[in-house]
Amino acid sequence: MNASLLHGFYRDYIDCLNARDWDRLDRFVHPAVEHNGRNLGLSGYRDMLRGDVDAIPDLRFRIEWLVCEPPAIAARLSFDCTPTGMLFGLPVNGRRVRFAENVFYRLEDGRLREVRSVLDKLAVEAQLGGSAPGG
Numbered sequence: 369m370n371a372s373l374l375h376g377f378y379r380d381y382i383d384c385l386n387a388r389d390w391d392r393l394d395r396f397v398h399p400a401v402e403h404n405g406r407n408l409g410l411s412g413y414r415d416m417l418r419g420d421v422d423a424i425p426d427l428r429f430r431i432e433w434l435v436c437e438p439p440a441i442a443a444r445l446s447f448d449c450t451p452t453g454m455l456f457g458l459p460v461n462g463r464r465v466r467f468a469e470n471v472f473y474r475l476e477d478g479r480l481r482e483v484r485s486v487l488d489k490l491a492v493e494a495q496l497g498g499s500a501p502g503g
Contacts, residue, residue, distance in 0.1 A: 369478060374436035378443065378473075381480070382429045388421060390414050398479040413483075424451045432468065441473040441480075456489040458496055467491040 369377065381396040393414055401413045408416060421427055426449050433444040446468050451460040467488045474482040 369438055369475065371436045371438060374438060374441055374475075375434060377478075378434060378436065378441050379431070382431060382445075385417065385429050390418065393417075394479075396480055398476055398481040401479075401481060401483065403483045404485060423453060423455070424449050426450055439475040441475070443471050443473075445469045445471060456487065456492055458489070458492055460492065460496065463496070465492050465495050 377396070384392050384396060394410055397410055397413055399410045401408055401410060403413060403416065424447075427447065428449070430446045430448075431443055432446045433442075435442045446466070448464070448466045450462055450464045452462060454460065455465065468491065469488070470486045472484040473480050476482075
């Protein structure tokens with residue numbers, strides 16, 4: 369897949385996530401997907417995403433930056449949402465927060481095989497007016 373096709377592939381993947389079209393996820397995610405070094409497999413990855421949406425019902429993935437260099441994708445995603453309870457161990461409890469995720473993907477067989485994600489917990493702490501214990 370060339371860089372141009374990767375851009376389209378990734379945008380379609382984000383559309384799938386925002387549509388909550390979990391049945392279509394296998395078009396984008398490898399059956400043996402790993403997330404931050406954990407072997408989740410497709411069903412575990414789907415469950416992780418469902419859990420995210422349960423905790424953050426208004427969750428929308430917005431692409432801020434996107435760089436594609438086959439077989440890798442790097443993206444910065446931005447979020448503006450209202451988690452219902454805890455987020456990153458912080459008591460958000462329905463408050464509106466904005467944060468970003470830097471995520472790197474490696475494709476195998478035309479699907480996302482390895483996902484490395486770093487979330488901006490400090491941005492949420494700042495919006496809540498303090499830092500978490502030990503932070």
